[in-house]
Amino acid sequence: MNLLHRGYVHVYTGDGKGKTTAALGLALRAAGAGLTVTLIQFMKGQPYSEIVALERFAPQIQVMQTGRTKCIRREEVAEDDRAEAQRGLDRARQILAGSERDLLILDEILVAHWFGLVTSDDLLGLMEMRPPQVELILTGRKAPPEVMARADLVTEMLEIKHYYKTGVPARRGIES
Numbered sequence: 001m002n003l004l005h006r007g008y009v010h011v012y013t014g015d016g017k018g019k020t021t022a023a024l025g026l027a028l029r030a031a032g033a034g035l036t037v038t039l040i041q042f043m044k045g046q047p048y049s050e051i052v053a054l055e056r057f058a059p060q061i062q063v064m065q066t067g068r069t070k071c072i073r074r075e076e077v078a079e080d081d082r083a084e085a086q087r088g089l090d091r092a093r094q095i096l097a098g099s100e101r102d103l104l105i106l107d108e109i110l111v112a113h114w115f116g117l118v119t120s121d122d123l124l125g126l127m128e129m130r131p132p133q134v135e136l137i138l139t140g141r142k143a144p145p146e147v148m149a150r151a152d153l154v155t156e157m158l159e160i161k162h163y164y165k166t167g168v169p170a171r172r173g174i175e176s
Helices: 019-032 049-057 079-098 109-114 120-129 145-150
Strands: 009-013 037-041 061-065 103-107 135-139 153-156
Touching: 009 019, 009 145, 019 037, 019 049, 019 103, 019 135, 037 079, 049 061, 079 103, 079 109, 079 120, 109 120, 109 135, 120 135, 120 145
Parallel strands: 009 135, 009 153, 037 061, 037 103, 103 135
Antiparallel strands: none
8 A cells, every 4th residue: 555545543642731632633634635534532521622613524524422521530430431431432443344434533542541441452453453544543641552562653742841730720722
């Protein structure tokens, strides 16, 4: 396959801000080039501003959220969280199996892994079943080493300084 038409696996990880933002930028770039995109957000059931904006690009960009309408901590994981993550995994597998889309973004799937909602085998299985022309993006903190080793591109967002630590909450349109 021509290197210009081959899809790759990207991992955007690290403790710094910008993983989802980078993936959304890629979604917009892909849409601008006429490609089709699906964004599946794991552990995100909140009405984030990017979802409202992306709805304007439907059906070229499809969005699916899985998760509660509030953020949870690792010790708060419940069976509903596992079911929501499974719903996202099932949809991702369906998209990859059918080569339905040009770009598939699995936002926060790496945090879902860290929380025990998806396994390393789930992540590696998605990477393995990816058709050669599909671009696959995995985002979230705590990317497992085996996933980073298998990816074609790994970017780590490194926090140097963040106003959040001074008490600034998430602001609408900037962080939410």
